Amino acid sequence: MPNREEKYWLLRKQNVSKPNGKRRAPETLVDFFLPRHGLTQGENLKESISGIELGCGEGHLLDVIAKSHLSKTLNIKLDGLDRDSSALSCAKELYPQINFLNYDLRKEWHNGLQPYDFVMIVNVIHEIVSEVLLENKKASNHLSHNFALNVFQQLLLKCYSILNPHSVLILFDGVDTQDHSLVEFHFKDPNGLELLHMFANEFRFCDGSMFVSSPTGKIQMSKRDLLRFLTKYDAIVNNTWGIERNEIYQTFTYDEMANTIRKAGFSLIHTELTIADLKSWESLIEPVTSFEFPFQHVLIAGVKYA
Numbered sequence: 001m002p003n004r005e006e007k008y009w010l011l012r013k014q015n016v017s018k019p020n021g022k023r024r025a026p027e028t029l030v031d032f033f034l035p036r037h038g039l040t041q042g043e044n045l046k047e048s049i050s051g052i053e054l055g056c057g058e059g060h061l062l063d064v065i066a067k068s069h070l071s072k073t074l075n076i077k078l079d080g081l082d083r084d085s086s087a088l089s090c091a092k093e094l095y096p097q098i099n100f101l102n103y104d105l106r107k108e109w110h111n112g113l114q115p116y117d118f119v120m121i122v123n124v125i126h127e128i129v130s131e132v133l134l135e136n137k138k139a140s141n142h143l144s145h146n147f148a149l150n151v152f153q154q155l156l157l158k159c160y161s162i163l164n165p166h167s168v169l170i171l172f173d174g175v176d177t178q179d180h181s182l183v184e185f186h187f188k189d190p191n192g193l194e195l196l197h198m199f200a201n202e203f204r205f206c207d208g209s210m211f212v213s214s215p216t217g218k219i220q221m222s223k224r225d226l227l228r229f230l231t232k233y234d235a236i237v238n239n240t241w242g243i244e245r246n247e248i249y250q251t252f253t254y255d256e257m258a259n260t261i262r263k264a265g266f267s268l269i270h271t272e273l274t275i276a277d278l279k280s281w282e283s284l285i286e287p288v289t290s291f292e293f294p295f296q297h298v299l300i301a302g303v304k305y306a
């Protein structure tokens with residue numbers, strides 16, 4: 001039986017193959033690198049390009065690029081950066097053709113790196129922001145959203161500084177909803193209410209009571225809180241909750257992300273808002289009156305201004 005940590009890594013690997021999931025990031029990158037957009041247009045097309053994934057974990061997404069037709073067309077140098085040395089040892093063993101760097105994105109990691117033609121950041125911003133928010137909460141007893149936005153912007157400015165002109169930024173992560181309307185539903189899963197109680201009591205980013213349940217089993221909660229619960233459901237069931245309760249996946253709304261990316265000097269060339277886990281969400285709850293689920297993920301592609 002894998003232990004809790006091992007189970008966490010296994011789940012992360014499985015997530016690479018989900019349709020609409022994070023695999024869309026390297027796929028989009030490959031699409032945008034063909035001579036249609038940004039860097040690869042006309043005379044800017046180089047025979048050899050370089051890219052980096054920030055927070056690459058075990059390197060599974062870099063491998064998607066390494067195996068793509070992009071790698072067959074151009075000579076690509078791929079780097080992966082992470083601060084987790086056990087993930088990097090695993091990555092080095094799995095993908096020896098990729099270069100892995102051990103840096104902390106909250107420090108001055110960008111100094112001295114060679115300029116790249118793309119940077120990809122997948123499911124990392126929410127980890128950094130969660131950590132920053134919890135540290136901030138410890139110091140000042142509240143979760144400072146503006147402080148978190150500033151940390152995000154500083155990271156984007158560093159990305160900008162390591163990119164050649166016209167280079168591509170690909171960001172994939174969780175997205176928050178602006179829809180706080182109330183919805184009503186029943187759990188199809190007989191353990192649903194117990195799991196929701198556990199979530200509401202233990203999630204480190206709760207701000208107030210999250211739901212009301214009636215004796216008939218009807219639950220009323222905001223779409224915003226429902227989204228937070230649904231994105232953590234797998235973790236609660238799979239016993240990785242001890243790690244996941246310290247991370248919020250809904251750090252920023254789409255507008256906040258898009259504006260911060262623009263402010264850092266990128267023009268947006270592509271956006272996708274998706275729900276990779278829609279089927280599992282639909283199998284968990286039965287709405288009293290039907291409603292649309294909020295989006296789970298955002299994928300944004302930007303190009304660095306010249």
Ligand SMILES: C[S@@+](CC[C@H](N)C(=O)[O-])C[C@H]1O[C@@H](n2cnc3c(N)ncnc32)[C@H](O)[C@@H]1O
Nearest residue numbers: 055056057082083084104105106122123124127
């Ligand atoms: C959810 S994993 C995503 C891994 C990979 N991008 C993927 O999607 O398969 C987040 C990764 O970000 C890394 N990470 C989080 N905070 C970091 C930091 N401050 N500096 C460098 N890496 C960080 C973690 O170690 C972890 O490997």
